[in-house]
Amino acid sequence: MKTSRIWQMVPLLAPVQLLLLSVIVIPSVYVIWLSFHTSTFGQSASFVGWGNYVQVLTDPGFHSALWNTVVLVVVAVHLEMLIALGMALLFNSGLWFRRILFVAVLAPYAVSEVVGVAMWRFLFDPDVGPVSNLLAALHLPLLEWSYEPSHAMIMIAILTIWMHLPFTFVIIYAARLALPSDLYEAARIDGATPLQSFYRVTMPLLGPAILVALLFRYIFAFRLFSEVWLLTGGGPARTTEVVAVYLYQEAFTFSAFGPAAATAWIMVIVSMLLASGYIYLLRRQVRNAG
Amino acid sequence: MRVERILVNAGKTLAVLLLLVWSLFPIVFIITSSFKPGREIFAVPPQWFFAPTFDHYITLWQRWAVFFHGLLNSTIVTIGAAALAVMASTCAGYVYSRYSSRWLGASLLSLIAIRLIPPIVVTLPLFPIVNNLGLADTHFILSVLYATFFVSLGTVLMRTFIDQIPRELDEAASMDGATLPVVLWRIIMPLAAPGIIAVAVFVVVFAWNEFLFAFIFTSTKAKTAPLVISEMIGSIEGVDWGVLFAASTIQLLPVLIFVMLMNRYLVAGLTAGATKG
Numbered sequence: 001m002k003t004s005r006i007w008q009m010v011p012l013l014a015p016v017q018l019l020l021l022s023v024i025v026i027p028s029v030y031v032i033w034l035s036f037h038t039s040t041f042g043q044s045a046s047f048v049g050w051g052n053y054v055q056v057l058t059d060p061g062f063h064s065a066l067w068n069t070v071v072l073v074v075v076a077v078h079l080e081m082l083i084a085l086g087m088a089l090l091f092n093s094g095l096w097f098r099r100i101l102f103v104a105v106l107a108p109y110a111v112s113e114v115v116g117v118a119m120w121r122f123l124f125d126p127d128v129g130p131v132s133n134l135l136a137a138l139h140l141p142l143l144e145w146s147y148e149p150s151h152a153m154i155m156i157a158i159l160t161i162w163m164h165l166p167f168t169f170v171i172i173y174a175a176r177l178a179l180p181s182d183l184y185e186a187a188r189i190d191g192a193t194p195l196q197s198f199y200r201v202t203m204p205l206l207g208p209a210i211l212v213a214l215l216f217r218y219i220f221a222f223r224l225f226s227e228v229w230l231l232t233g234g235g236p237a238r239t240t241e242v243v244a245v246y247l248y249q250e251a252f253t254f255s256a257f258g259p260a261a262a263t264a265w266i267m268v269i270v271s272m273l274l275a276s277g278y279i280y281l282l283r284r285q286v287r288n289a290g
Numbered sequence: 291m292r293v294e295r296i297l298v299n300a301g302k303t304l305a306v307l308l309l310l311v312w313s314l315f316p317i318v319f320i321i322t323s324s325f326k327p328g329r330e331i332f333a334v335p336p337q338w339f340f341a342p343t344f345d346h347y348i349t350l351w352q353r354w355a356v357f358f359h360g361l362l363n364s365t366i367v368t369i370g371a372a373a374l375a376v377m378a379s380t381c382a383g384y385v386y387s388r389y390s391s392r393w394l395g396a397s398l399l400s401l402i403a404i405r406l407i408p409p410i411v412v413t414l415p416l417f418p419i420v421n422n423l424g425l426a427d428t429h430f431i432l433s434v435l436y437a438t439f440f441v442s443l444g445t446v447l448m449r450t451f452i453d454q455i456p457r458e459l460d461e462a463a464s465m466d467g468a469t470l471p472v473v474l475w476r477i478i479m480p481l482a483a484p485g486i487i488a489v490a491v492f493v494v495v496f497a498w499n500e501f502l503f504a505f506i507f508t509s510t511k512a513k514t515a516p517l518v519i520s521e522m523i524g525s526i527e528g529v530d531w532g533v534l535f536a537a538s539t540i541q542l543l544p545v546l547i548f549v550m551l552m553n554r555y556l557v558a559g560l561t562a563g564a565t566k567g
Contacts, residue, residue, distance in 0.1 A: 015378035110549035112499030223408035
């Protein structure tokens with residue numbers, strides 16, 4: 001490429017690069033520096049080496065936050081994927097009013113975390129919530145999410161799945177629509193049952209899309225903050241905290257910037273590990289497609 | 291064979307009904323409840339026929355004037371974020387579409403990687419900096435933050451859409467003496483309009499609904515609508531559900547209608563963004 005053309009490109013790339021550098025890259029690098037120092041507001045920082053990391057990694061509070069996060073990611077994301085897969089097959093099997101149904105199913109995508117929390121808090125309100133009333137009428141156990149930590153986690157999982165199912169569904173459904181129908185024709189002619197053609201044709205071909213959607217959702221579920229913060233605030237007694245809420249508490253409630261920064265870098269490292277898997281898959285797909 | 295078919299159809303109908311209840315019941319419920327008089331919100335079983343009233347909306351107007359200020363703030367921040375993200379992404383997307391080099395390929399991958407850093411991580415160092423620069427509690431800082439977390443996806447989307455515009459068009463325009471800004475403004479932007487809409491849809495939905503950054507970086511002047519709603523949920527004297535539902539309905543309806551109208555762009559964006567990288 002001619003050098004003059006490279007110089008033409010610089011002003012066009014500048015806005016994006018400038019935004020990313022000043023808002024994400026430089027602050028993230030500065031977090032590394034913070035993570036090796038102790039500092040609070042208005043005090044000069046002193047170097048503590050790995051001290052903050054040791055403190056965070058040995059804190060039972062962090063262990064429980066990490067455990068909660070991992071459980072939520074594993075349970076909610078996989079459940080969400082199963083439902084999305086079922087929905088994609090249902091939509092693909094020929095439905096009446098498919099277009100309208102599709103838009104209806106997309107609706108939760110428009111709902112903010114705050115309004116989502118308001119809805120589900122009311123639905124499951126132990127005294128007045130319609131779902132709680134229904135469960136009580138059917139003599140089923142209630143979700144005591146306001147004081148029973150495991151029930152609160154179930155609430156958070158339901159809310160997360162409800163909010164993100166449209167995303168996962170769209171990815172999987174689009175991938176399913178892209179599969180050529182003559183493959184199924186061929187499988188049928190060879191005498192495959194619907195179940196066989198699902199396991200032998202659909203699953204292997206949808207595999208890459210499922211992996212990409214899963215990695216994407218792992219990355220986003222790992223940073224889960226608002227739903228937990230607004231639903232339980234991490235309580236009762238910090239039992240439902242996830243890693244992002246733990247970070248927030250350390251930084252903005254206890255002004256412990258060092259441990260918060262160490263937590264932040266642990267989050268970055270985990271996200272980047274997941275992201276490198278995601279990018280590896282993307283590159284392989286691009287190569288296969290090209 | 292016939293019985294089997296009836297069973298399959300019954301199963302599918304049941305599945306569709308469950309899906310509809312799951313997706314729509316919570317939304318329809320709070321919207322209708324916001325028009326229910328007083329205690330009818332709590333009626334068991336829920337009432338679907340009632341004389342609608344605007345009582346909760348009037349109370350909202352009288353007691354939570356701050357909510358309407360929040361709506362205005364949300365509008366300003368959303369428009370700012372969408373404009374910034376669209377401009378920046380179109381310019382960068384053009385470069386990634388029209389030129390290729392090792393360095394550019396690597397930088398596109400780094401864009402995607404950077405976007406995957408959790409937002410809460412950058413709040414730590416940005417909080418004191420934003421305060422020192424006097425940018426805390428301004429529309430500007432929220433717009434910049436929201437746009438930044440979408441320029442990576444935006445650039446990838448714009449590249450995909452600009453790839454479909456024949457190069458000959460911009461080359462012919464350059465031959466005729468059009469400068470690069472003119473080419474972008476007169477040729478690329480009009481022809482890449484579906485891409486621009488897709489990027490704008492993502493940023494608008496995100497910026498209108500976002501909680502974390504608004505929670506950390508605003509306090510009074512630039513407080514957005516979701517933040518005011520979160521205060522209603524957390525109010526100490528107990529939640530006034532009717533008023534909360536009225537505020538939620540006002541916050542939700544515009545973006546819900548927007549998403550439903552724009553669903554094609556949203557789907558095109560989601561699939562291109564997640565799978566084409």
